[in-house]
Amino acid sequence: MLGISVVLFLLIYGALLVLSLFGYLTRPSPSRVVTDPDDAPSLGVPKHIQKMWGQYAPWHPAGHYTPPPExxxxxxxxxxxxxxxxFPNDDDGAAYHASIKRLTAARKFADPRLEFLQDYKYDLGTETLLPYGAMQSFEAGAQAFRRYAHLVGPAHIPFVRASGKRRVIDSARNWTVGFAAASRQRYNPSVDxxxxxxxxxxxxxxxPNAGDGSEQMDEWLGVFAPAVAERLNKAAPGADLGAEDVFNLLAMCPFETLARQRASPFCALFNEDDFRAFEYHGDLEKYYKTGYGEPHGLGRVQGVGYVNELLARLTGTPVRDHTQHNGSLPFPLHGTLYADFTHENEMVAVFAAMGLFNVSVPxxxxxMDPAREWVASRMVPFSARMVVERVVCAAGGESVxxxxxxxxxxxxxxxxxDGVCALESFVESQAYARSEQSREDFERCYN
Structure with missing residues (x-):
């Protein structure tokens, strides 16, 4: 188990079983306890295909973490x-189910890969966290303790916040359980x-006044999906599938695979080019929804509030913000470890507000550019995380x-x-977040 002791394994596994009884974990898989997120189960689908699932991809490292210099x-x-x-959200799940019904209405199946549909029943839930998702957050919490244990002590317990959706709250709680288990229960953070x-x-x-990327996604769907629909309709005469059905059936591959923790039979209906196109669909959504390309210039402003809170923590000064920050809520400063749980669209907005992934060509x-740098599966897969470290070196000065x-x-x-900025320079680089322009952009969201 990657060097972890048998005792710690038993502690983690026991914690999972006990906490599952109280609902902290959503039906955790009893098959194994993974102590390194990069050692997650294969799910029966090649890893390179999983990475083509866009924002629905399971977490995987986009690089190798390196500690600060000596x-x-x-x-x-x-x-x-x-x-x-x-699970899929309500609207998406209904759309996926409708496309499956259209496919199963075919007069016959001319491709043996479709035979599973003869007695297939759609049974995915909606919105809530999966057992696999619960384990992802648990593992992330354990990893955070192992990496940053020196920041933790009786007077320095992580301060944890979560946005109010059930799956986000559950993820935050699972993270705290993983953190506590990795510390052998010495430190037990809670969702504060x-x-x-x-x-x-x-x-x-x-x-409300921002775009959602649907126009750009539809344009791309019109490029790649008709040929795939034609291929599927030949394999299922009478199904009369359209472009939207192609996307919905492609999406069944990640959602059903992650739900069952084994390869969905829908995955076999598509080739690598299909999944590459599916991935690019997600890239376009994130860029034109809350990223740099939102057509009204209202993407990055949705991440300004968090950026201003981040600057307050890094500098130990009060929050200066005229957007989403709620000054009536507790916001401790001078902590050593903070963990905030959110959605992928907000993370993309934060990236854009900060200036990360600012590609020169939209x-x-x-x-599709195969060498593109804006790739949703690397930025915001399920259980994605951005980590901002404040570092002090013997030579003097703080950096980020x-x-x-x-x-x-x-x-x-x-x-x-080179990945290192003086703290003062980093704060100065975030001029948009503190500017009058961001306040005006935020007002345009509602006026």
Whole structure:
């Protein structure tokens, strides 16, 4: 078990069993306890295909975490993490089910890969966390303790917040359980604050006047999906599948695989090119929804509130924000480890507000660049996390490092592009978050 002692294994496994009885974990899988997220089960689908599932991909490291140089110490860590793998949301689940009904209405199946549909029943739940997703957050909490144990003590327990959706709250709780188990129950953080999604919330994107990326996604769907629909309709005469059905059936591969923790038979209906196109569909959604490409310029403003809270923590000064921050809620400063749980659209907005992944050429809606850098599966897979470290070196001065899914970000907007920025330079680089422009953009969300 990757060097972990048998005693710790039993503690973790016992904690999972006990906590599952109280609902902290959503039906945890009894098959194994994974102590390293990169050692997660294969799910019966090749890893390179899983990475083509866009924002529905399971967490995987986008790089290899590196500790700070010798003579430097991490003094504060801020973790922003997406909830773990979930069932489809209500609308998407209904659409997936409808496409499956259309496919099963075929006069016959001319391809043996479709024969499973003869007695197939759609049985996916909606919205809630999966057992696999629960384990993802548990593992992330354990990893956080192992990596940053030196920041924790009786007077320095992680401060944990969660946006108010059930799957986000459950993910935060599972993270705290994993953290406690890895510490052998010496440190037992709890979810200190739940932020309602009915009002301003720095852990939830909210801008009614912003676009949702549907126009750009539809354009790309019109490029790749007709040929796939034609192929499926030949294999299932009479199904009369359209472009939207192609996307829905592709989405069944990740959702059913993650739900059952074995390969969904829908995966076999598609080839690698189909999944590459599916992945690019997610790239376009994130770029044009809460990323840099939102057509009204209202994508990144949805991440400003969190950025301003981050700056307050890094500098130990009060929050200066005119967007989502709610000053009436507890917001401790001078902590050493903070963990906030959110959704992927909010994470993308935070990336854009900070200046991360700022590609020079917007993603084209008619042609996919295989060498592109804006890739949703690397940025916001299920259980994605951004980690911001404050570092002090013997030579003097404080600096900042940012990791997204363990990949060190270059931070070319405030340093030499080597992934390290002086704290003062990092704060200065976040001028948009504190500007009058961000306040005006936020007002445009509602006016």
């Amino acid at each position: 003579g430097c110490n991490i003094t504060q860590v801020n973790i922003l993490q997406r909830h773990g793998a979930r 604050l739940i932020l309602s999604e009915e009002r301003n919330n720095t852990l939830n994107n909210d801008c 993603p084209d809606t008619h042609e 490092r940012v990791f997204v899914n363990d990949k060190l970000q270059p931070l070319e907007f405030c340093g030499e592009g």
